Amino acid sequence: MLERQNFPEMAKDTTTRKLYDRIADVHNVTLRMSGYRKSVAKYIRSLDLELGAEPMVLDAGCGTGILTLSLVSAGVQNATVVSLDLSMKSLEVAREQYQKDKFIEIDKTYPVQGDITRFPFADNTFDLLLTSGALEYVPLDNGLREMARVLKPGGHLVLIPVKPSVVGSVLEVLYKFKSHKIEDVKRVALRYFSIVGNYDFPPVEPIGWSKKIFLLEKKKAENVPHKNGNASHFAAI
Numbered sequence: 667m668l669e670r671q672n673f674p675e676m677a678k679d680t681t682t683r684k685l686y687d688r689i690a691d692v693h694n695v696t697l698r699m700s701g702y703r704k705s706v707a708k709y710i711r712s713l714d715l716e717l718g719a720e721p722m723v724l725d726a727g728c729g730t731g732i733l734t735l736s737l738v739s740a741g742v743q744n745a746t747v748v749s750l751d752l753s754m755k756s757l758e759v760a761r762e763q764y765q766k767d768k769f770i771e772i773d774k775t776y777p778v779q780g781d782i783t784r785f786p787f788a789d790n791t792f793d794l795l796l797t798s799g800a801l802e803y804v805p806l807d808n809g810l811r812e813m814a815r816v817l818k819p820g821g822h823l824v825l826i827p828v829k830p831s832v833v834g835s836v837l838e839v840l841y842k843f844k845s846h847k848i849e850d851v852k853r854v855a856l857r858y859f860s861i862v863g864n865y866d867f868p869p870v871e872p873i874g875w876s877k878k879i880f881l882l883e884k885k886k887a888e889n890v891p892h893k894n895g896n897a898s899h900f901a902a903i
Contacts, residue, residue: 680752681842682752682753682803682842683752683753683754685841685842686729686751686752686753686755686756687753687754687755687756688755690729690730690753690755690756690758690759691759693729693730693756694729694730694732694759694763697729697730697732698732700872700873701871701872701873702732702736702872702873703732703735703736703739704736704739705867705871705872705873705874706732706733706736706740706798706826706873706879707736707737707739707740708740709824709865709867709879710736710737710740710742710824711740711741713863713881715742715794715822717742717745717793717794718793719744720744720745720746721742721744721745721746721793721794722745722746722748722791722792722793722794723737723742723745723746723747723748723792723793723794723795723796724747724748724750724785724787724791724792724794724795724796724816725737725747725748725749725750725795725796725797726750726782726785726795726796726797726800726813727750727751727752727782727797727798727799727800727801727803728749728750728751728756728757728760728777729751729753729756729760729799730756730759730760730763731749731759731760731761731763731764732798733796733797733798733824733826734747734749734760734764734770734775734796735763735764735767735770736796737796738767738769738770739769744771744774745771745774745794746774746775746776747774747775747776748775748776748778748787748792749775749776749777749778750777750778750779750780750782750785751777751779751780752779752780752781753779754779757777757778757779758777760777761775761777782797782800782801782804782809782812782813783804783805783808783809783812784812785812785815785816787816788816789815789816790816790817790818790819791816791817791818792816792817792818792821793817793818793821793822794821794822794823794824795813795816795817795821795822795823795824796823796824796826797813797823797824797825797826798825798826798827798877799826799828799841799843801825801827801846801851802827802828802838802843802844802845802846803843806846806850806851806854807854807857810854810855810857810858810859811857811858813858814858814859814884817884818884819884819885819886820883820884820886821883821884822862822881822882822883822884823859823880823881823882823883823884824879824880824881824882825851825855825879825880825881825882826877826878826879826880827845827846827848827851827877827878827880828843828845828876828877829845829848829876829877829878830845830847830848831875831876832875833875833876834875834876837876848878851880852880855880855882858884858885859882859883859884859885860882860883860885861880861881861882862881862882862883863879863880863881864878864879864880864881865878865879865880865881866878866879867879
């Protein structure tokens with residue numbers, strides 16, 4: 667059961683956190699104007715995922731909440747959604763967006779400050795995990811291993827990495843990250859997941875200028891290794 671409690675801050679004071687604390691409002695406006703929500707929602711809707719009656723969803727590296735909002739736009743209902751990010755300011759903006767949205771179930775959304783390489787969640791917690799623009803800040807294996815750990819066997823990861831492109835290179839400079847080669851993303855992902863979908867956004871959609879999308883499924887027989895202790899509670903803000 668998810669609880670809203672007072673816990674020690676889970677994220678260290680990092681350069682990345684300070685960057686997104688500074689630019690959260692501008693970043694949010696940029697994503698809204700780009701049609702990002704509509705593009706991702708259309709893709710998720712096309713998957714026809716069988717998530718069960720009350721799925722548990724993690725938006726990892728959620729920023730200002732655009733993937734959570736995309737999930738709602740895709741028609742996913744009755745989901746408990748945990749939105750996790752390093753940046754407290756981004757989480758505050760995300761919560762404001764959720765409160766404004768007439769379709770989202772605000773009492774079933776949990777903004778949590780945390781690190782994608784050290785989730786404060788127990789093994790096999792989530793049915794679905796969404797992430798975009800977060801793995802670019804960490805070693806691939808660290809991030810994907812931890813995502814596999816908290817997913818239930820057979821659970822799905824919607825992964826939206828930055829792809830090699832002119833726009834991707836500009837984003838690297840602006841947001842101070844380093845893109846992973848798509849071949850490396852696939853290679854490391856296969857340690858923990860099966861790749862069941864590989865999608866390129868249409869070039870007329872701005873998200874397609876810098877991102878692509880994979881649907882991954884956690885291997886049911888995989889004993890996923892991890893270095894972190896499990897946690898069954900977390901701090902929702």
